[in-house]
Amino acid sequence: MNKEDCFYLGKIVKKYSFKGELILKLDTDEPEIYENLNVIFLDLGKNLVPYFIEKSLFQKGNHLRIQFEDVYSEADAEVLLKRDAYLPLNLLPKLKGNKFYFHEVTGFILEDVHYGKVGVIDSINDVSAQALFVVKTDEGEIFIPMVDDFIEDIDRKNKKITVRTPEGLIDMNKA
Structure with a gap:
């Protein structure tokens, strides 16, 4: 194994x-x-x-x-x-709704309701106090906090997570 x-x-x-x-x-x-x-x-x-x-x-x-x-x-x-x-x-028990296992969402597209497609989830950083989506973008890598209130939808069929991040968070991350 x-x-x-x-x-x-x-x-x-x-x-x-x-x-x-x-x-x-x-x-x-x-x-x-x-x-x-x-x-x-x-x-x-x-x-x-x-x-x-x-x-x-x-x-x-x-x-x-x-x-x-x-x-x-x-x-x-x-x-x-x-x-x-x-x-x-x-x-592993199957999870439903907005619950997920970290390994399960690697490779999912991360999309923000205001910003649009952010990138592809490369990994999860869970060594800090707040777990983070590590997202590969055309410009590099950004970190999005894994906050329950940010996560709008998990579409397992289409391998996509939709988030609603505070205004400016994504742009600040890219700077």
Whole structure:
């Protein structure tokens, strides 16, 4: 399994017991939909390796206690600590309306209701306090804040996002 075909689910953050159980901290707004997984893929360096789940139980918040098949000791569990967990993209729940996954909108055309076509979404910058659309234009690259109030429509069929940005934002970005 390649990372490009998967989405980040979370990270193994600690051991739970001397029997090899581990705690997976889920990186999701809806952790309950991942309660009954059969397998997850752990990043073991160059490869994503499948680990089959024998049993799992929700803990407080977004923590999932997991017992993997063939991981029955503290030593076995130690090897898996701090590993990133992934699932295939086809297991992502479908979103509707103006909700979207960041990877989903790469390549979409970004259009402003006043300005017209701005450019093509190249990526999402989510390392700052406010996530930003990184948009390739004929002149270069501009950044549009991903603010719910700005997003008017997401047209998945035509791969287009329509925004209503404050007057001057796009021109200021181009300067």
